[in-house]
Amino acid sequence: MGSTFFQKIWNEHIIHSFSERECLLAVDRLVLHDMSGSEALFQLDKAGRIPMKPEMVFSTIDHFIATFPGRGPEDERTVSTSGTGATKGAGVERMSILRNLSNKFGVNFADIGSLNQGITHVMATETGIALPGLIIVCGDSHTSTIGGIGAVAWGIGASEAQHVAATQTLLQTRPKTMRVTIDGVPGPNVTSKDIVLHLIRQIGAQAGVGYSVEFAGSAVRDMPVEGRLTLCNMAIEFSAKMASVPPDEVTFAYLKDREYAPKGAAWDEAVRHWRTLRSDDDAVFDSEIHTDITGLEPQVTWGLSPQHTVGISERIPDPAHETDELRRAAMERAIAYMQLTPGDTVLGQKIDVAYIGTCTNSRLSDLREAARVLRGHKVAPGVLAVCVPGSSSVRAAAEAEGLDRIFIDAGFEWNESGCFGCTGLPGAAGARTISSANRNFENRGGLQTRTHLASPATVAASALKGHIADVRQSQALGV
Amino acid sequence: MEQFVRTTGVAAAILRNNIDTDQIAPGLFAANTPKEKHAEALFRNMRYLASGAPNPDFVLNQEPWDTTEILVVGENFGCGSSREAAAKALRAFGIRAVIAPSFGGILFNNCFRNGIVPVVLPKDIVGHLADEANSADDGTRITVDLEALTVTDHAGRTYAFTAPDQQRAMLLHGLDEIDFTLGMRDELDAFWARDQLRRPWVYHPGRRADGA
Numbered sequence: 001m002g003s004t005f006f007q008k009i010w011n012e013h014i015i016h017s018f019s020e021r022e023c024l025l026a027v028d029r030l031v032l033h034d035m036s037g038s039e040a041l042f043q044l045d046k047a048g049r050i051p052m053k054p055e056m057v058f059s060t061i062d063h064f065i066a067t068f069p070g071r072g073p074e075d076e077r078t079v080s081t082s083g084t085g086a087t088k089g090a091g092v093e094r095m096s097i098l099r100n101l102s103n104k105f106g107v108n109f110a111d112i113g114s115l116n117q118g119i120t121h122v123m124a125t126e127t128g129i130a131l132p133g134l135i136i137v138c139g140d141s142h143t144s145t146i147g148g149i150g151a152v153a154w155g156i157g158a159s160e161a162q163h164v165a166a167t168q169t170l171l172q173t174r175p176k177t178m179r180v181t182i183d184g185v186p187g188p189n190v191t192s193k194d195i196v197l198h199l200i201r202q203i204g205a206q207a208g209v210g211y212s213v214e215f216a217g218s219a220v221r222d223m224p225v226e227g228r229l230t231l232c233n234m235a236i237e238f239s240a241k242m243a244s245v246p247p248d249e250v251t252f253a254y255l256k257d258r259e260y261a262p263k264g265a266a267w268d269e270a271v272r273h274w275r276t277l278r279s280d281d282d283a284v285f286d287s288e289i290h291t292d293i294t295g296l297e298p299q300v301t302w303g304l305s306p307q308h309t310v311g312i313s314e315r316i317p318d319p320a321h322e323t324d325e326l327r328r329a330a331m332e333r334a335i336a337y338m339q340l341t342p343g344d345t346v347l348g349q350k351i352d353v354a355y356i357g358t359c360t361n362s363r364l365s366d367l368r369e370a371a372r373v374l375r376g377h378k379v380a381p382g383v384l385a386v387c388v389p390g391s392s393s394v395r396a397a398a399e400a401e402g403l404d405r406i407f408i409d410a411g412f413e414w415n416e417s418g419c420f421g422c423t424g425l426p427g428a429a430g431a432r433t434i435s436s437a438n439r440n441f442e443n444r445g446g447l448q449t450r451t452h453l454a455s456p457a458t459v460a461a462s463a464l465k466g467h468i469a470d471v472r473q474s475q476a477l478g479v
Numbered sequence: 480m481e482q483f484v485r486t487t488g489v490a491a492a493i494l495r496n497n498i499d500t501d502q503i504a505p506g507l508f509a510a511n512t513p514k515e516k517h518a519e520a521l522f523r524n525m526r527y528l529a530s531g532a533p534n535p536d537f538v539l540n541q542e543p544w545d546t547t548e549i550l551v552v553g554e555n556f557g558c559g560s561s562r563e564a565a566a567k568a569l570r571a572f573g574i575r576a577v578i579a580p581s582f583g584g585i586l587f588n589n590c591f592r593n594g595i596v597p598v599v600l601p602k603d604i605v606g607h608l609a610d611e612a613n614s615a616d617d618g619t620r621i622t623v624d625l626e627a628l629t630v631t632d633h634a635g636r637t638y639a640f641t642a643p644d645q646q647r648a649m650l651l652h653g654l655d656e657i658d659f660t661l662g663m664r665d666e667l668d669a670f671w672a673r674d675q676l677r678r679p680w681v682y683h684p685g686r687r688a689d690g691a
Contacts, residue, residue, distance in 0.1 A: 018643075019645070035562075056681075131681075139563075140561055141560050141585055154584075154585075156585060157588060159593075159656075163656055166660075167657060168667075206581060209581045239555055260684040273678065305497055326553055326554075327496070439501070
């Protein structure tokens with residue numbers, strides 16, 4: 001029996017096995033940010049320890065930094081502090097801890113002002129910090145994103161991150177393997193975000209518990225790297241800690257000459273190794289899921305879990321038809337919280353905020369998709385529209401091709417990079433928001449904030465209309 | 480790592496699926512929550528009304544569940560954000576064991592590192608334990624035993640669960656995880672010496688093989 005992509009990489013990294021599944025693994029890259037990463041370094045320092053291999057540790061500031069244009073390195077974002085007992089200034093402190101200890105320990109630090117600064121999962125791939133076959137961890141659940149370039153990457157807690165910093169290893173239980181095969185050609189204006197929302201609706205938000213996922217199939221093969229990153233980003237939203245697209249020629253072309261990618265003969269040697277990192281034809285997965293996305297339409301969430309998704313032309317389901325008691329209760333709660341009516345459509349729901357950004361959809365291709373919809377049009381009156389590029393280099397690249405003008409002329413705020421709207425959206429409490437983010441959880445965007453998840457193109461189309469819109473119609477009619 | 484061996488007492492049931500870490504410890508500033516505030520942050524938006532007064536309908540605000548050490552919850556408990564503040568909030572409130580049909584994988588590991596044992600049991604047994612938890616005002620008690628790897632209900636029936644060997648050992652003995660790993664330094668160095676020959680590009684990010 002052959003091995004899966006995941007098994008090959010996992011086995012390559014085992015330093016010591018404590019039992020059949022529980023191993024001490026070598027970690028190739030530790031990525032730290034100002035929220036959990038500052039805590040990991042703070043505790044490390046407090047215990048009088050130092051990083052084992054600082055050259056393999058990378059840090060940047062994304063969670064607490066303000067994103068308004070012209071922000072300085074000490075500017076803290078505005079945020080709801082409800083219920084945590086935290087006070088204003090807490091973010092400034094976390095950023096300063098990360099900055100000081102990154103410098104003290106000599107880890108690779110991208111501060112505010114550096115082009116490498118950005119959301120960890122965005123900057124890690126575009127700089128080549130992340131490479132195929134590497135085990136990469138970060139104190140952030142969306143680290144699964146990085147699997148899109150053929151790495152095995154997952155989110156960990158701050159204590160685990162401290163352990164990785166101190167030892168460059170991690171104690172971990174081997175997950176089971178799941179292959180998700182996605183075939184078919186979706187309808188027009190449908191992106192990997194729509195595909196993965198549709199998948200989560202089909203399989204449920206718990207389907208990936210305990211699994212490492214491999215995405216396969218013609219739709220994934222045809223997808224550019226940035227689409228694959230979005231796909232893997234959302235794996236944690238069906239509770240798979242990690243997901244990957246094994247590396248191929250598309251991956252190698254994307255990574256070649258990136259700052260931290262190997263160069264010259266080392267690149268050639270690495271690529272030879274990376275070509276072996278694919279699941280063998282006779283590999284057996286613990287679970288197999290197939291889905292065909294032929295003709296799929298744009299998708300939008302209506303509820304409080306990414307599994308609460310519908311196609312843009314569909315109606316909001318009626319909880320009364322759900323037989324499972326807990327699922328029904330969750331649907332009822334979601335419909336009440338979101339102030340919707342079963343049988344109604346999400347299409348046409350009036351919005352207050354439109355947000356483009358987050359580690360899910362803030363790369364250059366995402367901004368291009370949105371700009372294509374926005375070009376020459378205006379955001380509807382009363383809608384607060386904000387775009388936050390995923391990294392300072394994405395922002396610079398977008399400006400170099402004039403995308404910033406398209407956003408600004410349409411009435412969008414054009415911000416500096418950071419996590420901003422993923423946790424704590426702009427706009428008033430209770431605002432109805434359409435967002436290119438990944439979580440529509442209760443109160444995540446702020447108290448009572450009602451978040452609908454969608455692709456950047458759907459967010460842009462909705463911003464123009466002032467209500468949740470079908471991007472296909474905007475395109476056909478030229479809005 | 481704080482030690483845990485076993486506990487017997489009142490259990491509290493919050494039988495909902497997909498209780499994410501944003502619900503367990505709300506707010507972006509969770510990472511920076513002062514230590515003494517962790518307990519207050521737990522389930523903040525469920526435990527307190529908009530006025531700031533405790534929500535009398537929430538189980539953890541009611542006797543005898545307000546001093547519980549055991550939670551019985553629905554599937555995929557602690558999914559979502561990796562924030563360790565969720566585990567810290569549970570522990571600061573007094574929780575030592577959480578029983579669920581499944582856990583979000585990151586919180587599962589964070590529990591061990593904060594003195595909490597995450598117990599996975601089949602859905603029907605969790606449902607039964609939730610029923611018993613709801614009868615705790617009549618003196619119903621359950622036991623979670625990490626040494627024996629069992630949960631014992633009020634009637635004395637035991638249910639076996641599994642835990643990863645090493646994480647269990649560390650929790651049972653209160654071991655420092657970093658000290659433990661650094662104690663294996665020779666094994667680590669031997670691995671890296673082998674691996675640097677096999678995957679040299681991993682060890683010097685961005686550098687050419689010839690060191691340029």
